[in-house]
Amino acid sequence: MTTKIAITGKSGSGKTTITKAFMNVLQEKFPDKSILLFDNDLTGELGHSFGLDIRNTIYGIRSGKHEYKTGIPEGMSKHEFVEWAIEDILVSINDNVDIIVSWFVGAKDCRCPITAQINDACQKLIERYDFVIFDCEFDLKYLNQLVETNIDLALIVANPTDESVKLTKRITEFSVKHADGGQLGVVVNNVNNQNLDLIYNKMREADLDILGSIPYDEKIVNGTLDWNSDVVKDAVKQLYFRLNLPQENN
Numbered sequence: 001m002t003t004k005i006a007i008t009g010k011s012g013s014g015k016t017t018i019t020k021a022f023m024n025v026l027q028e029k030f031p032d033k034s035i036l037l038f039d040n041d042l043t044g045e046l047g048h049s050f051g052l053d054i055r056n057t058i059y060g061i062r063s064g065k066h067e068y069k070t071g072i073p074e075g076m077s078k079h080e081f082v083e084w085a086i087e088d089i090l091v092s093i094n095d096n097v098d099i100i101v102s103w104f105v106g107a108k109d110c111r112c113p114i115t116a117q118i119n120d121a122c123q124k125l126i127e128r129y130d131f132v133i134f135d136c137e138f139d140l141k142y143l144n145q146l147v148e149t150n151i152d153l154a155l156i157v158a159n160p161t162d163e164s165v166k167l168t169k170r171i172t173e174f175s176v177k178h179a180d181g182g183q184l185g186v187v188v189n190n191v192n193n194q195n196l197d198l199i200y201n202k203m204r205e206a207d208l209d210i211l212g213s214i215p216y217d218e219k220i221v222n223g224t225l226d227w228n229s230d231v232v233k234d235a236v237k238q239l240y241f242r243l244n245l246p247q248e249n250n
Contacts, residue, residue: 002126003132003152004132006155007157008140008155008156009157010138013159015157016049016135020046020049021236024228024233025236025237027096033131035130035132038134040134041137046135052091052099056069056088056089058089058102059102059104062104078113079120082121083121086122105145123148140154140174140179150182152183156171156175156185157189159189165203169206172184183243185209186210186211187214188214189214191215211242213239
């Protein structure tokens with residue numbers, strides 16, 4: 001059974017760093033499990049964080065502009081073609097981790113057959129993995145426009161500012177109906193001892209469920225190119241037990 005984690009929030013809030021931290025923690029806890037990184041953010045930073053320039057996207061399949069790695073097999077139905085094309089754009093990170101990039105997605109009310117075919121193909125792909133981590137756009141709505149799938153954990157990444165509290169409230173309101181009853185909460189990023197209590201109080205006043213916090217990491221703030229952070233990874237380990245995720249490797 002697939003466990004699905006969605007990381008949402010404002011661009012620049014630290015989603016990609018936190019996504020990679022979750023990947024690293026899951027690999028440590030469950031070294032034999034498979035992980036799919038699903039880049040649903042228009043910036044495409046997740047692929048770049050691995051040194052990859054991924055040009056083949058789900059949008060490319062939809063628009064007919066994808067350049068396939070192999071010749072297109074003959075005699076396939078349209079559904080079979082989309083499933084084959086989705087497989088063709090997967091990129092391997094290591095033996096247990098793959099990445100796929102969506103880029104632009106179609107409008108939810110689009111009735112063209114390709115919309116349903118991509119949804120079905122993405123559903124089948126997701127179900128092949130033990131864990132799927134979605135690096136999302138602003139909220140879960142954009143992901144839901146691409147694929148309708150249950151989310152076990154939706155984390156909204158927020159920065160410790162007054163503006164971020166208001167924005168996080170909006171993201172929560174936009175995302176809650178797409179969380180499908182899964183755990184939905186806030187992780188406050190880039191905090192320090194001076195602002196932690198203040199921002200926690202403001203989040204609670206806004207009726208936001210705070211699942212944890214991640215300390216300020218100068219390495220990330222100063223623009224590391226690989227989006228890796230031991231500080232963030234350790235923080236994810238600390239908050240992991242509070243999350244709606246498998247706790248033991250059974």
